[in-house]
Amino acid sequence: MDALEMLFTRYSCREFQKKDVEEEKIHTILRAGMSAPSARNMRPYHIIVMKDRNVIETISKTSVGKNLMNRANVCFAIVGDLNINPAYEFVLNDTSSVITNMLNAAHALGLGACWCGQRRDDDHLVKDVLNLGDKQFVAGFIALGYPAQKKEQIDRYDEKKIHIDRF
Numbered sequence: 001m002d003a004l005e006m007l008f009t010r011y012s013c014r015e016f017q018k019k020d021v022e023e024e025k026i027h028t029i030l031r032a033g034m035s036a037p038s039a040r041n042m043r044p045y046h047i048i049v050m051k052d053r054n055v056i057e058t059i060s061k062t063s064v065g066k067n068l069m070n071r072a073n074v075c076f077a078i079v080g081d082l083n084i085n086p087a088y089e090f091v092l093n094d095t096s097s098v099i100t101n102m103l104n105a106a107h108a109l110g111l112g113a114c115w116c117g118q119r120r121d122d123d124h125l126v127k128d129v130l131n132l133g134d135k136q137f138v139a140g141f142i143a144l145g146y147p148a149q150k151k152e153q154i155d156r157y158d159e160k161k162i163h164i165d166r167f
């Protein structure tokens, strides 16, 4: 699939086959994440590859939106690190770019993935489980696996959201 087709057809996959994702594909997804743009190229993030079912289950119970992590084959925690760049906004921007690249790469590889959001107020629920430091936080999780569902994307182009020169 070409790059534009990949962008236009990606969808959030929430049902997964009971089939392992190959290490090579996980590696490619990690590389794609780290190819994302980054403010001053500081790359203030770490990526935790979560395979331990106990850890995944514990995290999946911390919010309704994360339930699906329990059905995934492997999950990732994308961790923002304020020790590397203290500017919170940029760390959030950078980690979001990492997540987006990883989701797109997963789709390009024929896998299904879903971004599972992490609210700042709930930081304390996941920090200890993942052994994070004071200045580290989970920007988001990704649930990954071979898809057990297929969704057709509709074209979301919306003329009303486009403004020329000023709002």
Ligand SMILES: Cc1cc2nc3c(=O)[nH]c(=O)nc-3n(C[C@H](O)[C@H](O)[C@H](O)COP(=O)(O)O)c2cc1C
Pocket: 010, 011, 012, 013, 014, 064, 065, 066, 068, 114, 115, 116, 117, 118
């Ligand atoms: C910041 C963010 C947080 C999200 N959190 C969740 C989540 O916790 N659980 C979930 O099932 N989907 C989550 N999603 C996926 C969105 O629901 C999904 O992207 C949206 O409905 C559009 O559907 P699509 O990805 O299939 O195009 C999240 C997406 C973003 C960008």
